[in-house]
Amino acid sequence: MNSNTFGIIFYLRKYKAKDNKAPIYARITVNGLRAEFSMKRDIEMSSWNSSKGMAKPSKEEFKSLNNYLEQIRARLVECYQTLQLERKLITAEAIKNKFLGNEEKQHSLISLFNYHNITLKDTLEWGTMKNYGTTQKYVELFLKEEKKTSDIFLSQLNYKFIKDFELFLKSHKPKDHQKPCGQNTAMKHIERFRKIMNMAVK
Secondary structure (H helix, E strand, O other): OOOOOEEEEEEEOHHHOEOOEEEEEEEEEEOOEEEEEEEEEEEEHHHEEOOOOEEOOOOHHHHHHHHHHHHHHHHHHHHHHHHHHOOOOOOHHHHHHHHHOOOOOOOEHHHHHHHHHHHOOOOOOHHHHHHHHHHHHHHHHHHHHHOOOOOOEHHHOOHHHHHHHHHHHHHOOOOOOOOOOOHHHHHHHHHHHHHHHHHHOO
């Protein structure tokens, strides 16, 4: 798996402020994709240091709050490292779910492609399998160049993902030939992609 960019910040959701107090949220970022959750704490907005992502240590209670936030940060880092050691798909949402104890067995897009290719290799014609392999390579390239990740959970896929992939197919210039995929070729890749997705709901 490719190396990941990983960050944690704490911030105020000011639009939810009441009586000049705003709730504190944690934001996890992995490869530019975010996941957020509430700290179940609020603070006066004037007592918050936005640039440092912590309370201004002017009162003892704020020092205690900052210590709590640092403990949360450490636990999130631990969740990230655990996912690395377990060689699991690392996303901001996966780290959040692990931290909150909401983990469940999730399947990823590339693992579904691999499952398809293994289970149907003796059923489909060689040329058909080759085409599925080409589609998978385009998906992997799309994830790497456009989504800045090596894989994605099936639960994260939506209509926009498919349209973005279609646009990528039509605009990307492969190294082995100069022209991007034409309309017909791009739609063949989308058709194979949809067939792979249909396996997930069977």
